[in-house]
Amino acid sequence: MAINENTELEDLIRNATGGGTAPEMPLAAGNDAEEESASLDTATLVLVARRSLLWMILLITLGLTASWLYLRYTKPVYKSQSLLKIDERNEGSALGLAGQMAPVAENRTNKLAGEVELIKSNIIYRKLKDSLALDVNYYVQGTVLESELFGTSPFRVKYAITDRSLYNSKFDLKFISPNRFSLEYTGQGQPMRGEYDFGQVIAWPGITLQVFGTTELNNKTPEENYHFVILNDSQVNAYLDKNLAVEIVNFDANTIQISFNDFNPNKAQDIVNQIDSLYLAEKLSRKNEATRNQLEFLDQILDENGKNLERAEDRLQSYVQQTGTYDTKGELEAISTKMEALETARIALTDKMSLLNQVAQMASQEQLTRDETQTVEQSLPSIAGVQDPQLVQELNALNGLQWELRRISRSYTDKTETVQSRKANIAFTRATIKRLLQQNQKLLQSELGRLNQQRDRLTSDLQSLPSKSTELARLQRPLGLYDKNFLQLMDRKVQFNIEQAGATADFLILSPASPPAAPISPNRLIVYAVGLAGGLLLGLGLIAARYFMHNTITNVRELERNTKASVLGIIPTYDKEKMEVSRLIVDKNPKSAISESIRSIRTNLDFISSAKKKRMISVTSTISGEGKTFVTVNLGGIIALSGQRVIILDLDMRKPKVNLAFGAQNVKGISTILIDRHSIQECIQPTSIETMQFISAGPTPPNPSELILSDKFDLMIQELFQSYDVILIDTPPVGLVTDGILIMRKADIPLYIVRADYSRKAFIKNMNRLMRANNLTRMCTILNDASTRGSGYGYGYGYGYGYGYGAYGQGYYEEPTTKPLTFGEKLKKFFN
Incomplete structure (x- = not known):
């Protein structure tokens, strides 16, 4: 379990030094601007990328696998196309009447658009379905996908359907002998099956069938599974609308391109060629009829318009005669x-x-x-x-x-x-x-x-x-x-x-349809590129998301890189038991990793203040929950175990916790001392360590800051120095109240606690501002609740830091377990 004070992380994260702190010095404005400027944290990005490397590999593999599966289970689409020229030559100019005619350029676009609509009309569709028998599709089942047998089916079907629900139903056919087959389908909720001869009339509920053999029968394997599907007119039209494309290629040349997409290349070619033939035949056969119909329509419209004109004239004349009003x-x-x-x-x-x-x-x-x-x-x-x-x-x-x-x-x-x-x-x-x-x-x-x-x-x-x-x-x-x-x-x-x-009219097929050599879709290179790019983008997106969400201090490297304060050491995560409140643990486990890490911090403190025998150390943090009370209590315990007399003062009068760490009452304390209600000796409480005592915060006063600023506080400190070597002060979080800053100015060594994977990077900027604004040159920081994996330093960094000789690894280690790591644990360790 991580060391904490059982408090929730406040949403209020101040970017300033905290309410009531001294304003920043003008000379620090430039440095502050540099800190606030957005920059890329390369080390954090590399760390996040390394931790996400396995995910990126998995995402890229997933993308390529999805591309392979898509190609494996997607039918290739072929495209066949032809080019048709529609030349409308007008000989009216030879009669000297060209000036009376509408310009050809204005009508060319409309004419070509009309031709496109004619090609895609039901007239062509109906004749195309009859000429190519598109209402029945024949298939053979392959290993994975089925293939359409257009023009190469070993059998053909004649049918008469009375039950429209049988359209688009699958009829399974399997050859038993060269002249006999079995037919099966599920219709009207009941499976139907039977064995029949070619040409035999098959009368089933809602449908009558006849199956005939073709010349392809001898070229096909009888053991293969065949099936056919019967489509109605709307389904055939939808199929043609979906796959047929008619486009105007060149307005000046009056050329139209007809293209068709299908899974069968031969079918696509035959449909395009048949559309060309049907369109030209339909155009020529209906030209005279269209001319006659248009003239008759014009005459009809003229007659109706003339009658309407007469009625309008009569109504206007009657109104003028009745009212005498015209102007x-x-x-x-x-x-x-x-x-x-x-x-x-x-x-x-x-x-x-x-x-x-x-x-x-x-x-x-x-x-x-x-x-x-x-x-x-x-x-x-x-x-x-x-x-x-x-x-x-x-x-x-x-x-x-x-x-x-x-x-x-x-x-x-x-x-x-x-x-x-x-x-x-x-x-x-x-x-x-x-x-x-x-x-x-x-x-x-x-x-x-x-x-x-x-x-x-x-x-x-x-x-x-x-x-x-x-x-x-x-x-x-x-x-x-x-x-x-x-x-x-x-x-x-x-x-x-x-x-x-x-x-x-002059019609010419400039380029007839030819069998497509290669499918137009799917493009294997593009599909694999999309899969690779998708995996890369997802991986990069994951890295970016984890990077931008990485707004906390995770290791001592990040702490050193972002702060201007000296790093005294790190305190590892305490996971022996779950603590509801901060407690003194170094007296119970003097040889544990936490005790050694705090002992290393005590040694570093001795180097910083070696010339002074009497020291006042303040411990603060940005917000609650970063472990300042835990560090204060156990650091005091380590110093006391070294033979020095230690007194711990709880100046977090708004949320006192030191008394909870020692299991004591908070009836009297600092607040009652400063208002002369109790003496110092009356408020000192013992601990399990003989040379360490503490004074609780006492009842919460309405004006903690004024009490700290009073002369009585300084007199209290002077009196305590007569009996104690070290005064450890647990101060309120400086990101929430100003009391801690007031105490830090008085302290010989102000300590700033940062909790790994909890304290945000903005807190470090807050600490740097505090140093500049209040001239806290002896400010030090401690990384609390640090994970032992992936930090790069291990415990040895915390123990050897500040000795001058200590290589990484100098210090106490608990005996690691000898249980071999699994493959997954090894991978996790590598990527961490």
Whole structure:
């Protein structure tokens, strides 16, 4: 089992140094850009390719095997083809009528396309099936594949089928003697079998058969197994459609190529030659009939079009007579003009009505003041706009009376007879004006009503114009269409008669079909090339997929190549037992491979910090699950076994695990020390090794980072150094929180744990950034959970690294088993 802390791999993989770390130094920007730039890891690619070599060989072998099987069980396809020239010579130009004819170049493509469709029509198919008997296929069974006996069958069949389900059924035939055979088939759910003589009528349910011998009977082996299949018309047509190809080779030369593909080369040749003959015969025999039919069709279309033209003319004429409308655009202009004139008259009448209303209002007013100082002229300055002479006269009279009343009012009082008579005259005149105003208002209202009626009538006519226009356009559209078609058909008929009178047909087979020498499919070289290429592509795809999916550190070579930190060593996979949590194991197995590897790491640490007797070592990783707690506990155990006093501090206050490694409680610890709730001595807990103690993380505080940054933490470290030689600190993962970075800055030797086949390569870049950003020049790294196979170094690398003399292999090995490897294990070992 691999060493782990029973935590899942967090999805959060930070490409930065972690939250809260110091920003990168400007001088490191260039190096960082180099690290981030995408590059091909040649060593990893070679490693993946080597591990995939066996798969690539198997895939290539599989591809070549598939090609061989395809060629072995695929019938070869043969192609036979002929070249036909269709020459349409037109002699109309000799009559001086060439200018009236359609250009030949424009119709050439359509003509050739029509010839292609004729060749592939049911007319040719039906005659081809009758002439070559394509409705019955004869076969002989070979070792693997069956072969069709086209024209070389030792027997032929006549049939009459009433049950259509028997089409495409297989009838097995085997010769018993030169004149006798056995026939077997499965029809209507029951197998039918019998022995018959040639020419004998075989009456089975749904079918009647007769089998006759041919001249090929003596040349065939009687022991061979034969069978035949009867096809209906649709099946024969589908077979011809699938394998027949008719293409226009050269438009200018009017050449058409006819080709046919089949498993039997002789059949392909005979079908092509027969199609040539049938097409030419059909073309010549139907030429006159086609000409006559086309002329009759033109006459029929002309007659129908003429009748439609007459009906369209009658409908348009009736509509014009009914509505009196032929030019809707002109009517629209006339109505618009009338509407404008009516609107002008209405505005004038409205103005008159407004003026009369003002006059009526003035005339109906009583005396406003004692002197009635407002005269008509002053109250109604626009009196000149009143067109009624009598009304104007009365208004002027009223105006004169008012001025006279104003004049005499200066000399007389209101009670004098003179003033009273003037007021009586003014009252009489006002009454007269009111009567005249009422008459004029009635006349104006009557005139305005008449104008409104005219406007409404014109508006109605205007609203009906779109429907009239639409109906008129609807009636004119078929009239124009029929008229145009009639002229075109007449012109086409004249041209057709001229062309047919001067055209002669000339058919020539330029290249008759010949028996194909080699099959066109399958191409053996291409098939094997495809199989080889397919195997190679699948193998390369597998390598590429495994390479791009290889995003973890797998061995110490990759770790050395990607990191700038010193590699202290490797810790092999611990598979003795399954551990739910990290535990101290070096005290129980002091001679095990893991103990020796950690002992080698302890020795390398001594070389790094040989001048210091007191050391503070921090152990961190990028994320949980990389084994930092396991390394901390067991590295502390190895150092303690060497005689030094060791104290382990669990500063992963968010997820403490050191107490779990020793099976202790986490009631008090670092957090309670830093808040002065407990003393250091109260929190120190013993372990199974006398010279090693630990302090657990304590209850999780809300502010671990602030506690670490406090002076109390430094005082705690100073106090611990008075009693201990080595302080090992288990810090939180630096990829998730900032606490670990704060501790790494204080530590004499910061250790960074990388777990093989678990830690991603991006984590190493994170570690390099940490070194640059925080100036961690003494940063070291350890490869944890490394596999002993395929690493290239083995345990000896971890043990000898840093000694200066140690060759690879210097160190302790467990005795390997002497059980011989199987062949599969040897192959696996070789490719790994």
